[in-house]
Each structure stands twice: as C-alpha cells, then as structure tokens.
Amino acid sequence: MPDGPPLARVSSRLGRGSWGLGIFLTALLVFARAPGPVLSEEARLVIRLAPERVKQGGVAVLRTESPTPIRALRVQVGDRRILAASPEGQTPQPVLIGIDLEQPPGTVLVHAEAADGSGRALLGLAPLLILDARFPVQRLTVSRPFVELDAASLERVNREKAVLDRLWETLTPERLWRGPFRIPLEGTGPGVGFGERRIINGEARAPHTGTDYSAPPGAPVLAANAGTVALVADHFFAGTSIILDHGLGLYTMYFHLQESLVQPGQRVERGQAIARVGSTGRATGPHLHWGARLQGARIDPRELLQPLPVD
Ligand SMILES: [Zn+2]
Structure with a gap:
C-alpha cells in the first residue's frame, strides 16, 4: 500500500x-x-512501446517493466510472433519490432507474455499505432524480359523467393551487431526510393523494399554492421546479392553487386568491404540496393542508422 x-x-x-x-x-x-476488466494486478506485465506511433517501414522498441525478474518473454504484434531474446535467468532485453512497409495503417495490439520467478504467467497488452508513410508512386519502364517472365524465369524467381523466405524464418538467437549501423558506402547521398509503389510498364508491382544509393561501378560495399554472411547468390531480380545475418532476426541485404568478396558463413565486421557495386539483375544502372528485414518485416535500413536501445 x-x-x-x-x-x-x-x-x-x-x-x-x-x-x-x-x-x-x-x-x-x-x-x-480497481483491477482492470481482463487481468488482475498480480498477473499484469507492464510493457512500454517507444514510439507508440510508428510509420510503415519503421522500428518500435518494447520494454518490459517488472519489479521482480521475469523470463521466457514472448511477444506478438497483431498475429505476428516476434523473437525476444530472454536468456535463462536474465531480465529480457528490449525487443525490436519491425513494421513491414505494407502493414496497413491503424492500431495493432502488441501482446507480451512472460513468467515470473515462481512460473506464474504474466500478460501485457499495449496498442501500437501504425502511421501511413505515404510512399511515393514511381513509374518505371524496364525491358520486357524482366517483367513478362517466361516459365523458366518464373520458376527460377519462385525458387529464389523460397530460399529467402526460409532465411527470414531462421532466427539466430544472439545479437551479433554492436552500435549503430552505417551506410554501406563511403561518401554517398542519403539514399532514395524506400517503399516506393512501383508501376512498371504501366502495371502495379511489388513495392521497392530497399533504399538505393548511387555509386560508381566497382566501389567497395561495406558491411553495415557485424554479422555473418547468410547468403551469397546470383538472383534473377537482385543480381549478385549478399545477405548478412546480424542475429535476433535482423538481416541486411546488398543487391546488384558486381562481385562478392565474402563467402557464406564468414564473420564480417562493421565497415568491412564485402563486395563491389555493380548493376547485375534488374537494375537500371550501377547502384547499391540496401535492404533490411527485422523478424521478417521489410523495414527501411536507414532506421538502423540511429542508436538502438539494445546497443
Ligand atoms: Zn533498389
């Protein structure tokens, strides 16, 4: 009292x-x-979201507040499960929540579940407001073979997509990155095009899921942060591609490369040269397409340039 x-x-x-x-x-x-209508005071887990309103393609952070240690934290955003690092016997770290660029605007419920020291279940709920990012619409004309796929190309694209979908479900339970991410090029502009709704040869297509940086062919591409090389591939749309796994479900992608300088499974450091800029795959000229996935959500990689509270 x-x-x-x-x-x-x-x-x-x-x-x-x-x-x-x-x-x-x-x-x-x-x-x-007075106790709330659903949860008793004892079984309630206080959760805080920052910010409480986040744009499509953005990142929010969930923190738990508990006077006693909790464990086995599980977080769900709408119907999407989020991996929360909750090492045995330790207070859970803040949880990063990625908001997919096509997540419809409006309120989603964030649901957190944990157990206290005696194993009793604790529950927390908080609303998260998704704001419309109002992504611009871009009209592109590209050569027909890249938009009107023959059966063999379509089969290849589907196979490559399946490889990536499996990768997004692979969650490395430890954090491999340290400190803020960096732009993966030296001396470049702020990057453009994230989230653009694309109308290609007059037809609405999938949105642009990364940020593009112009750079001369052959310019070194730098790892945005420490991690392991999850994939080196030559894909139909992305061309020569590298995907880095930074742990906790956070991946960064580097597309349209001239060549890769790393091998799958290799550990890389922040700022390490991993590739050279090119224009392979569906590219209108030499540039770097930089993308990020956070627990499957397609986020703007530039969201990672600011210090994250888990650092
Ligand atoms: Zn791009």
Missing part, C-alpha cells in the same frame, strides 16, 4: 471539517486501483 500514508497525512491535515474531500480522495484512490 505505498499510496496509503500520504493520503492519511493529507486527511489528518485537512481535519474533521473536510470529510467530504477525504472521502472523495479515498474513492479516487480505490477507483484508480
């Missing part, structure tokens, strides 16, 4: 003539402490 003594002091100072005010304050206190 941490609120009891101050109220008693207030009442006694007010004296006998102030019963009305005393009753009012007591009623206010009782009302404020």
Whole structure:
C-alpha cells in the first residue's frame, strides 16, 4: 500500500471539517486501483512501446517493466510472433519490432507474455499505432524480359523467393551487431526510393523494399554492421546479392553487386568491404540496393542508422 500514508497525512491535515474531500480522495484512490476488466494486478506485465506511433517501414522498441525478474518473454504484434531474446535467468532485453512497409495503417495490439520467478504467467497488452508513410508512386519502364517472365524465369524467381523466405524464418538467437549501423558506402547521398509503389510498364508491382544509393561501378560495399554472411547468390531480380545475418532476426541485404568478396558463413565486421557495386539483375544502372528485414518485416535500413536501445 505505498499510496496509503500520504493520503492519511493529507486527511489528518485537512481535519474533521473536510470529510467530504477525504472521502472523495479515498474513492479516487480505490477507483484508480480497481483491477482492470481482463487481468488482475498480480498477473499484469507492464510493457512500454517507444514510439507508440510508428510509420510503415519503421522500428518500435518494447520494454518490459517488472519489479521482480521475469523470463521466457514472448511477444506478438497483431498475429505476428516476434523473437525476444530472454536468456535463462536474465531480465529480457528490449525487443525490436519491425513494421513491414505494407502493414496497413491503424492500431495493432502488441501482446507480451512472460513468467515470473515462481512460473506464474504474466500478460501485457499495449496498442501500437501504425502511421501511413505515404510512399511515393514511381513509374518505371524496364525491358520486357524482366517483367513478362517466361516459365523458366518464373520458376527460377519462385525458387529464389523460397530460399529467402526460409532465411527470414531462421532466427539466430544472439545479437551479433554492436552500435549503430552505417551506410554501406563511403561518401554517398542519403539514399532514395524506400517503399516506393512501383508501376512498371504501366502495371502495379511489388513495392521497392530497399533504399538505393548511387555509386560508381566497382566501389567497395561495406558491411553495415557485424554479422555473418547468410547468403551469397546470383538472383534473377537482385543480381549478385549478399545477405548478412546480424542475429535476433535482423538481416541486411546488398543487391546488384558486381562481385562478392565474402563467402557464406564468414564473420564480417562493421565497415568491412564485402563486395563491389555493380548493376547485375534488374537494375537500371550501377547502384547499391540496401535492404533490411527485422523478424521478417521489410523495414527501411536507414532506421538502423540511429542508436538502438539494445546497443
Ligand atoms: Zn533498389
């Protein structure tokens, strides 16, 4: 009853003539402490989201607040499961939540579940407001073989997509990155094109899921942060590609490369040269397409340039 003594002091100072005010304050206190309609005070896990409103393609951070240690934290955003690093016996780290660029605007419920020291289940709920990022619409004309796929190309594209889908479901349970990410090129602009809705040769197509940087062919491409090389591939659309696994379901992608300088499974450091800029795959000229996935959500990689609270 941490609120009891101050109220008693207030009442006694007010004296006998102030019963009305005393009753009012007591009623206010009782009302404020009344259990919610769903969860009892004991089983509630307080969760905080920052920010509470996030744009499509953005990142929010979930923190838990508990007076006693909790474990086995599980987080769900809408119907999407999020991996929360909750090492045995340790307080869970803040959880990064990626908002997919096509997540419809509106409120989604974030649901967190954990257990306290005695194994009792704790539950927390918080609304997260998804804001419309109002991505621009871009009209492109590209050569027909890249948009009107023959059966063999279509089969290849589907096979490559399956490889990537399996990768997004592969969650390395430890964090491999340290500190803010960096732009993966030296001396380049702020990057363009994330989330653009694309109309190619007059037809609506999948949105642009990365940020493009112009760079001369052969320019070194640098690892945006430490991680392991999850994939080196030559894909139909992305051309020569590298995907880095930074752990906890966070991946960065580097597309249209002239050549890769790394091998799958290799550990890389932040800023290490991993490739050279090219224009392989479906590219209109030499540039670097930089993308990021956070637990499957397609986020703007530039969201990672600011310090994240897990660092
Ligand atoms: Zn691109």
